[in-house]
Each structure stands twice: as structure tokens, then as C-alpha cells.
Amino acid sequence: MNADDARLDPVESAGTVRRLPGLSDADLPFHGHHRVREHLLRETARDAGAAPRPRFRRRPALFLAAGAATCAVALAVTLGVSGSDQRPPVARTDPAAVQLLDRAALAAHATPAPAVRDGQFLYTRTTGHSTALSEAKGGRMEALRTDESAERWVSVDGSSGTLTRTAKGTTTDPARGKDKASINGPTYRFLESLPTDPDRLLEMVYADARLNHGPASGSATGPDHQAFVAIGDLLRTVEAPPGVSAALYRAAARIPGVVLVPEVTDAVGRKGVAVARIHDGERTEWIFDQKTMRLLGERTVLLKDSAWGKAGTPVTSVAIVARGITTEAGQPPVH
Template sequence: MNAAPDARPDPIERAETLRCLPGLSDADLPFQGHHRIKEHLMRETANSTHPTPVRARFRRPMALFLAAGAATCAVALAVTLGVDGSDERPAAARPEPAAVQLLDRVALAAQSAPAPSVRDGQFLYTKTKGHSTSLSETKGGGMSAARTDESAEHWVSVDGSAGTLTRTAQGDKTDPAPGRDKATINGPTYRFLESLPTDPARLLEKIYADARLNHGPDSGSTTGPDQQAFVAIGDLLRAVEAPPGVSAALYRAAARIPGVVMVPEATDAAGRTGVAVARVHNGERTEWIFDKDSLRLLGERTVTLKDSPWGTAGTPVTSVAIIGRGVTDKAGQAPKQ
């Protein structure tokens, strides 16, 4: 169904795609982007509607830093965040055109950024500020929400030859070295990220293959592969600063996940306001927050969309902001300014 990369786009198809996305111009559709966006609008998947047990919802560890036509346009453009805080998007939810456009812009910005200058034996440093929420039962049988500070500094071995050091207010913790060939999507190193495909379709299939292992139809998971793929990409983007081409591919892969939407304004754990790409699952909205000017990733948060033991509607139940990044020769050592 997709045109080959060097195929000449059909002008009627292209015009129809642009008509579906108000405010978009030819210049905003690089790399045969109109075919990719049309593919997004046509994809249909069913999201899980099963309730998530309290114990499974929080605390989610922050260890990784935690075909077209008028009818298609009408359906796609009607996919917006519900104002009534409904749990899930429609069963056939497609990526929202505004979110696809934003992720394309973010990908272009990421691709133009300079790659970090690293060598084996060094560490990628990330400093974060944030919190998570947990529930506990009260004496009266009710539930009480408590917020835990998750602010931390992280040192991740470039090549996996050393352990990952995490420093919090409670002290230091070192996770074992994964080894040079043992890093994974859930425990990446810079060298592992360098090995990932930069073609968004291939990269997304790799991420989905991993998500289906523990969140597929027979897994018993209520998360589901779509939500897990979105979470996994967010974790990868926060965990380690990736090569520019891989970062761009991750954002373009995310634009293919059903149910992805844009949130015009969101605030990160450091109080910075930006624009977000998000996905709703089980009454919660997971948001990736970007600076409105530079389109740099500021952080991520998960917001409850209705009153619950976790808090009133709009409460960030987890939130993490990236406030520093760099390269250093030694774990525990801050990068030179």
C-alpha cells in the first residue's frame, strides 16, 4: 500500500492529505510524509477496556528516568481528548493529525541536533526532577495517596561495560553492568541505541515485538501492546540521550501508534510549560512534554482524567523533568560545564 521511497507522490492524494491537516503545507511533509500520515489515519486497533488493579498501576518504576477521503478526514479529525474524562479513546482510534504533525516537527528538530561526543568507558549523565504516587489503605478501609520524591542523577555506561549509578536523596544505587552485547529496549546503552534501525516502521515493529512478549493478548496484562509501545518509547527517550537519527526515528515511530493525541499545554515537574504528545489509557493520560520553541523534550507525566483515590481529575500521579544532560568520564562525577 505504501509508495516506494523514490515514488513520485500523486498530486490528488497529496492535496487530500493536506486538506485533512489544516495549517500544514507541502514543506511540512518531508520523506514522503503524506503517505505516512495517510497510513496513520487508516490504522485501526482496539484498546483494552479492562480495569487495572491498583497494585499494577502504581508505582510504575521510574528507573529509566523514569487511505483517504472526506469520510476518513472527518473521522480522524474528530478524534480528540474527551472532556468528560472517559477512560479510553474509541476502539478504532487513529493517531490525531495534530499529534502526527507535532511529532514530525519534533523529529526534524531532533535530527538536526548535534550527536553527543562519546567514547567507550564514559558515562551519559542525566539529572531529573520528579515524583511518583503510591496508594495505601487507611485504618477506616479507605485509600490514601502519597507522593514520593523521585529526583535523581543517573550515570549510564556508554558501552555497558560498567553498572548504572543512580543517586537520590536516599543515597547511591548501582545496577549491574549489562555487558557490551546485553543491553535491551528496557535497559539501553548508547551503543545499543546506535544499533537500532532509523527506519520508523522497522523500529516500531522491533518495539512492538518486545511489547507483545509481556503485554500481548495471552499475557494477562491490561496495558496492551499499543500503550506499552508508547511507554517504552518515552522511557528510551528519557533514559539515555540517543543519536540524533535514532531520536528522530523514535518520534516518527510514535506517530504511528493508535490513540496518540496532542495536548496544547502541559507543565513538567520543574514547572516549565510546553506542548505535549499523549496517549490515554484506563482513565490516565501519559504526556511527553516539549518546549514550544525548541521542541526539546522537557519531561513526561501521567495525569488522572477523573476523580479517584489517586487524586482529583487533572492530578499528575507521576511526573519527571529532564533538567540536565552531559557526558562524563566517571560515574558519580558531574559533567564539566
């Protein structure tokens, strides 16, 4: 199954969005269709033919210690090249995905800001799996599923680092003060300092993506895909202030190649709808509750058969099952 086979019918995806409660252009803080038109005119696709990077173990995008990147997905619909026009094809962003992200932004903005104090911890509990390749008898590679369920306590101001508890044990990441926090290693206080204008915020994300995944970096990921990955990491690693979360969703809607996936299931079996981006034969999906637009989690799905599994296999899938605030690392919040 290739990317062309995986494309979604735009009529179907638009119909899915129309069925979501309250989702219409009238609900948007700007005219969504105008944004889509402007976005398509100014964005160009990156080279989709870059050589795949070697991989032996997959790590879930969710909550890696320094906000490490995962892959994401994007059904890129391209414009054909005609005659002597040799420009790269343009990756179109699905209008239905833009509308869904704006719905998520509206929901995020309407969420009351948490009352947090320095010295406290943001708590997150996740459940899910990743995939690793192991050499079996005869040299055959075997895909093995690894439990990635975890609890994390992230210091609000970074002064106490991050405590992570998994089935393998408990680890503590170093303290990360105001001067050391970054897009790839955020604290709540750092997120509070980010701009709430989607264009300004996206440029900050792209600056880091171009530095580490631009043409001269040797990376096969590319800035567009890495920008999508970085925003996903920010949204999941630390629950951001409502205005920043809303801006992150709207910034993601401006990345070329973002599409809607109408029906998905997260790691604990919850049904939802997703926005996604495709890279290197894989589709990474941000899964939302269809009614509340709350972020449920993320998964990465194979689009073609490989050593990692059959097409359609979720090679990583991690669901967010609890969030809250606590005054002591290692102790879940009291509800």
C-alpha cells in the same frame, strides 16, 4: 471525566501546531498528511475494556533501572460502528500530534551527535514526584506524594553499569554489555545499532510489546500502549544518537491513538506542548518545549476521580533538568 470528555478538539489542536515555529507540511521529510491517512487505514484499536491492574505505588516512567514501563496516554478518537458491522472501532491518531512528533524528529536530527567513548557515562538529572497509596485510619486509602528526583550515570558501553543517586542514597545496577543490552535496558552503544527507519524500528518495539503485553500475556496494557511506553522510556533513559531519536519520534507517530495536548506544565513549572496516549483512565504526556522541540519530561494525569486523586491531578511528573557526558560515575559533567 471519561475518555470522551477528555477528547481534544481537532481544530484547536491543529491550530496549536500551526502556531509552533516553522511547523508545516513543507518542513516534513515526507508528506505528513499522507502518512496520517495511511496510518489510519491500517491500524486498529485494542480492546479498551480490559480490567485495570491493581496498583498501590506509582513509579515514574523516567529512568527505571531496566527501562521499566509506565503508562502513557492517548485520547483515542474512535469511528462509530454501524448496522451489522461488528468490527472493533478504529483509534485515530491526531494529525496535529503527528506533525508535532515530526517537528521533534527534525529538531533531534539537527542536534550534533555527542562525542562519546567507551568507559564514559551519560549523565541525566531529573526532578519530580510519583504517587503512592497508603492505608489511613479507618481503612481509608490516602494518596501520598513521593520525591523521585535523581541523578544517573549510564555507562556508554554498559561495562560499568548505571549509578543512581537519590535522596534515599546511591545504588549501582549491574554492568550490561553489548550482548545483554536491549530495548528495555539500553546502552548508548545498543541504541547506535538500532535502525533509523521508523517502520523497522517500530516493528522491533512491537515485537517486544506483543510478547509481553499481547492477548495471551494476561497484561491489561496491550501492545499499542506498551509500544508508546517503551519508546518514551528509550527517549528518556539514555540520550540516543540523533538519527535514532528522530526515528523513535516518527515511529511513535504511527501508534494508534496518539494525540496532542496543547498546554501542559512540567515538574519544574516549564510550559510546553505534549503528545499523549490514554490508557485505563489516565493520560501520559511527553512534554516538549514549544520553540526548540526539546523533550522536557513526562507526566501522567488522571482523567477521572479515584483513590489516586481528582481528575486532572498529575500522579507522576518528572522533568529532565540536565544532561551531559562525564568520565567518572558520581561526578556531574563540567560545563
